[in-house]
């Protein structure tokens with residue numbers, strides 16, 4: 507079977523718009539959206555229409571190219587001020603994934619540099635850089651897939667949490683890269699997919715991607731992972747990440763840290779798959795990572811036909827948690843497999 511890669515984010519005609527698949531409608535509706543509007547771009551990230559750390563970074567690149575491409579001023583200082591304001595606005599849409607600020611800083615740097623040749627040059631350079639960020643991510647995912655595959659075996663049962671597949675990145679994805687590549691090469695994997703409450707990225711997105719790729723996929727509720735491990739169904743856990751601190755502490759979708767604790771108890775390898783763009787050497791430990799807190803209604807009523815809790819009941823809805831580096835077996839990156847001690851080894855790979 508050959509996996510056919512798709513790009514879920516791209517420029518629209520003449521690079522005047524950004525086009526993206528609305529992930530909130532999956533798996534029931536495959537709907538593409540197109541926008542050149544700043545508020546809609548912000549909302550697309552905030553509402554998780556575009557989600558997953560690398561995908562948010564790629565999207566932000568295209569958004570800044572589209573927004574700056576429409577600047578009317580001929581004054582370069584004014585253009586730079588507009589650029590910074592737009593970038594700061596998009597950056598405020600979600601706090602945890604470092605890829606967002608990483609991509610925006612990168613766009614700002616090239617825009618500022620090219621402005622010396624004038625506004626048209628800066629606009630062209632921004633469009634080029636957005637495509638470059640995307641192309642680099644495709645290459646990084648492919649490389650992660652190759653490295654990851656060296657750690658998996660034909661017939662393995664693999665547990666996933668959240669979604670770090672092609673939807674969340676580009677082409678092969680991070681977490682699903684070795685699985686898609688291995689399947690292409692004739693290996694068989696048995697995938698166990700945590701549904702990932704409260705927003706069900708596992709049920710809605712990961713199982714959709716794996717099922718469509720013809721891979722043996724079993725959806726489980728989050729609280730079933732421990733039993734599956736105990737029953738010997740799981741040979742490795744694969745997750746993505748939104749930010750890796752300098753010491754290896756890793757932020758990812760809420761519930762990841764509990765899965766890591768379980769994997770540790772059952773002596774199952776726990777692998778974090780991520781590109782270089784997710785490593786944040788400026789953040790010392792997980793304590794310093796800002797965890798996004800989302801609307802309580804996502805727990806009380808979203809994805810239910812009727813509210814599933816009393817309207818006024820208090821809810822705590824952190825979108826991410828931090829997995830302590832001591833629970834991570836290895837990081838599978840585009841530059842190789844990084845094993846402990848993470849504080850020195852991550853810096854070695856990413857500096």
Ligand code: MRU
Pocket residue numbers: 554557558559560603667668669670671674675680681707745746747748758759760825
């Ligand atoms: O809230 P989400 O759906 O954006 O959370 C996404 C995750 O936690 C992913 O695992 C992470 O961003 C890595 S995507 C390669």
